[in-house]
Amino acid sequence: MNQIATDYPFAPVSAAEAAERYRAIAADRPMTKVTMPFGGDAWVIHRTEAARAMLGDPRFVREPFRTGERVVPYFVEFPEFLRQTLQFEDPPHHTKLRRLVQKAISPKQVRAMRDSAVAYANSLIDEMVAKGDTADLVHDYALPLPIQMLCNLLGVPPEDHDKFEKWASSTLAVAGMSEDDVVANMAELYMYVVELIQLRRREPLDDLISSLANARDKDDTLTDEEILPIAMLLVVAGFDNTANFITTGIASLLQHPAQLELFLTDPDGLAPTATEETLRHGRFSLGIPVAGGGALVPFVATEDVEIDGQLVAEGEAIMIDPGATAHDGIALPDAERFDITRQNNPQLTLSYGLHHCLGAPLARMEMQVALAELFKRLPQIRLTSTPVINHDHLSQPITRLDATW
Amino acid sequence: MPKVFYTQPDGTVVAVAASPGDSVMATAVRNGVSGVVGQCGGSLSCATCHVYVDEAHRDELGTPGEDEDEMLDCTASDREDSSRLSCQLIIGEGDVHVTVPPEQL
Numbered sequence: 335m336n337q338i339a340t341d342y343p344f345a346p347v348s349a350a351e352a353a354e355r356y357r358a359i360a361a362d363r364p365m366t367k368v369t370m371p372f373g374g375d376a377w378v379i380h381r382t383e384a385a386r387a388m389l390g391d392p393r394f395v396r397e398p399f400r401t402g403e404r405v406v407p408y409f410v411e412f413p414e415f416l417r418q419t420l421q422f423e424d425p426p427h428h429t430k431l432r433r434l435v436q437k438a439i440s441p442k443q444v445r446a447m448r449d450s451a452v453a454y455a456n457s458l459i460d461e462m463v464a465k466g467d468t469a470d471l472v473h474d475y476a477l478p479l480p481i482q483m484l485c486n487l488l489g490v491p492p493e494d495h496d497k498f499e500k501w502a503s504s505t506l507a508v509a510g511m512s513e514d515d516v517v518a519n520m521a522e523l524y525m526y527v528v529e530l531i532q533l534r535r536r537e538p539l540d541d542l543i544s545s546l547a548n549a550r551d552k553d554d555t556l557t558d559e560e561i562l563p564i565a566m567l568l569v570v571a572g573f574d575n576t577a578n579f580i581t582t583g584i585a586s587l588l589q590h591p592a593q594l595e596l597f598l599t600d601p602d603g604l605a606p607t608a609t610e611e612t613l614r615h616g617r618f619s620l621g622i623p624v625a626g627g628g629a630l631v632p633f634v635a636t637e638d639v640e641i642d643g644q645l646v647a648e649g650e651a652i653m654i655d656p657g658a659t660a661h662d663g664i665a666l667p668d669a670e671r672f673d674i675t676r677q678n679n680p681q682l683t684l685s686y687g688l689h690h691c692l693g694a695p696l697a698r699m700e701m702q703v704a705l706a707e708l709f710k711r712l713p714q715i716r717l718t719s720t721p722v723i724n725h726d727h728l729s730q731p732i733t734r735l736d737a738t739w
Numbered sequence: 740m741p742k743v744f745y746t747q748p749d750g751t752v753v754a755v756a757a758s759p760g761d762s763v764m765a766t767a768v769r770n771g772v773s774g775v776v777g778q779c780g781g782s783l784s785c786a787t788c789h790v791y792v793d794e795a796h797r798d799e800l801g802t803p804g805e806d807e808d809e810m811l812d813c814t815a816s817d818r819e820d821s822s823r824l825s826c827q828l829i830i831g832e833g834d835v836h837v838t839v840p841p842e843q844l
Contacts, residue, residue: 390780432784433809440813441786441844606844678771687780694778694785695815698844 342366342378342658343627349617352624353670356380357663359626364642365652368627373407376632376651377644378658382665382680384642385654389687391641394633394652396422396689407632407651419567421631421689428688434549434556435564435692438487438542444695447483451700454482455707463711463739468718471735475708476580477503480573480700487572487696488565489534489541494526501526502569527565531558542568568693574729576697580704581721581732583612586619586672587705588717588737593674594709601710605702608674612701614660614681617730619672620721629653630685656682712739741830745772745790746838759832763825764788774839781826786813787843788825793836797821800828800835816840 338358347355359366364384365377379385388394398404399412400422406412416422420431437443458478462469469475481499484490490498504519531547538544546561587594587608597604617624632653635646646652661669665680684691691697708715715737722734743766745753757766767775767788776787783806792800800823803811807827811818817840825837 386780429784433806436784437809437813440810441815441842442813445815445842677773684778686778688782688784690778690780690785695844 342380343368344625346623346625349619349621349624350670352626353618353661355626356658356661357669360658360662360664364644370407371409372411373405373651376407376629376653377646378627378629379641379652379654380658381642381662382659382682384644385656385659385682386686387641388633388646388652389654389682389685389689391639392425392688393636393639395424395636396631396633397424398634399632404634404651407653408629409627412631415563415566416570419563420692421567425688431556431560431564432692434546435542435568438545439693439696441695444699447486447696448699448703450486451479451483451703452707455479455703456711459708459711468736468738471584471708471737472577472581472733476584476704476735477573477577479580479704480576480697483696483700484568484572487542488530488568489539489543490530498523498526502573523569524562524566527562527569528558531561531565571691572693572696574731576693576700578729578731579612579697579701581735582616582620583609583701583705584708585717585721585732585735586612586615587674587709588715589619589621590672593672597674597705598709598713601706604674605706606698607676607679608705609698609701610679610681611672611674611676612705613683614666614676614679615672616657616660616683618661618670620732622721622723624657626658627655628657629655630682631689654682654685656685715739741832742834743767743830744834744836745775746836747774748839748841757830757835759830761830763790763828763830763835763837765826766830767825772839774843775825776843777826779826783807783810783824783826786810786815786824789814789816789840789843790823790825790828790837791819791821791840792823792828793838794821796833796835799831799833803827814840815842815844 340359340362342359360380364381365379367375368378369375399406458475462474485495501519501523504516534544535547538548549556632651635650637648639646660681684694718736718738721732724733740756743755743757753772755770764777768777778787779785807824811822
C-alpha cells in the first residue's frame with residue numbers, strides 16, 4: 335500500500351485525494367506549525383475536537399493583533415479596518431459589543447426575517463424566468479439575496495439599496511475592480527454608514543443601526559467609532575461569504591444528481607441538513623482540485639497550553655483549518671461523501687466558541703431559503719458550463735455559475 | 740453516575756450518562772444528542788442550546804441569571820416558563836430531564 339503524504343499545507347489534488355490526505359494528517363497529529371506568508375509561524379489545527387478545545391479556551395486571545403503588538407499570521411495581510419472589528423476584541427469589551435449586535439441577528443430575529451427572504455428569492459427567480467431560460471446564478475440569485483437581507487437588517491432605505499449594493503460589492507472578490515475603485519467605493523460606503531448612523535440616532539426605526547446608534551441611551555454606551563466597524567464588518571462578512579456558500583450549495587447539488595433527486599423530494603425538509611453539509615463539504619463537491627490549506631482568524635496563547643497532546647507555548651499563534659477538521663476522519667468517518675441527509679455534522683466553517691460567526695443564523699437561513707426556493711421553482715435546472723472560479727482570491731469564490739431550465 | 744434524559748420534539752428520549760459539574764449542553768454535544776447545538780461553546784452568546792426543563796428539576800437548577808435571561812429572548816423556538824440555556828445547567832448528583840425544542844437555528 336502506498337504511503338499517503340501527510341505534508342501540510344499541500345498543493346491542489348483531486349477532492350478524493352485531498353480528503354484522504356486530510357484524514358492521514360489528522361491521524362498523524364492534531365496540528366502543524368506553518369510559516370505564513372505574513373506574520374511568521376502559526377499552528378494550524380486539523381482535528382475537530384482539538385479545534386473545539388482551542389476555540390472554547392479563554393486562554394487564547396486576539397487582542398495583540400488589534401493593538402498591532404503582533405502581525406496577524408495569515409495568508410494575506412489583514413486590512414487595518416478589519417483588525418479594528420469585533421472579531422479582534424477580547425472579553426469583556428467583546429461581550430458588550432457582541433450582545434448588542436447578537437440581539438438583532440439572533441435565531442428568533444432571523445426566524446422573523448425568513449418570510450421576506452422567501453419572497454425576495456422568489457422575486458429574483460421571477461426576474462430570471464422573465465428574461466428567458468438561462469441565468470448566471472451568482473449575479474442573478476446568490477449575490478442579490480444576501481445583499482437585500484443585509485440592507486433590511488441594517489436599515490438602509492429602499493431608495494439607497496442600489497448604491498449601497500454597488501459600494502458593498504466593490505469589496506467582493508467577484509467584483510474584479512481595480513484597487514483605486516475599491517478604495518473609492520469603500521470611502522463612499524464609510525461616509526454613507528456614518529450618515530446613516532446619525533440619521534438613525536435622530537430618527538430611529540426598527541433596525542440594527544438604530545438599535546446600535548441608540549444603545550448609548552441605555553446601560554450600554556456605543557460611540558460612532560464603535561458602531562462603524564461593526565457595521566462595516568457586517569457589510570464585508572455579511573454577504574460575500576453567504577453568497578459563496580449559496581453558490582457552492584447550488585453547484586454541489588447540481589453536480590450530485592442522486593443527492594439532487596433526493597433533495598427534490600422534500601426541499602423544505604432537507605434544506606437545513608443540505609445547508610450544513612454544504613458548509614462542511616465546501617469545495618470538495620465541485621469536481622475540481624482541492625488544496626490543503628486555509629484557516630479562520632488566528633488566536634495567541636496567553637500561557638502554555640496543551641491541546642490533544644501538543645504543547646502550544648505562550649505567545650504562539652494558533653488557528654483552525656475548517657476544511658481539515660471537516661475531513662479529519664475522526665469526528666466524521668465517511669467525510670468524503672456529500673450527504674445532504676447527514677444529521678451529525680460537526681462542521682466548524684462558521685467557527686465555534688466566543689467568536690463563532692455572529693451572522694451564522696442569518697447565513698444559514700439565507701442558504702436554506704436560497705436552495706429550497708430555487709429547486710422548488712426550477713426543479714429541472716442544470717448547469718450549462720463548468721463553474722468559473724477566481725483562484726487569485728483568498729476565498730477562491732465561484733464567480734460565474736451558468737444554468738438553464 | 741447521574742444521567743441526563745433528552746426528550747426530542749418527536750417524543751423519543753435519549754439518555755446519556757453524565758459527570759457532576761458538567762453542563763447539560765456540553766454533555767449533549769459530546770454525546771451527539773441532536774437538537775442541542777451550543778455554537779458559542781457556553782459563552783452565553785448564541786442561544787442555540789435552548790431546552791425546556793422538566794418541572795421536577797426547576798428548583799434544583801435555579802433561575803436564569805441576567806445574561807441568560809437576555810439571551811433566552813433570542814431563541815429560535817418560543818420561550819416558555821421552563822426555558823433555560825443548557826450551557827448554564829450544571830449537573831449535580833441526580834438525574835436531569837429536559838425537552839429539546841423543535842428549532843435552535
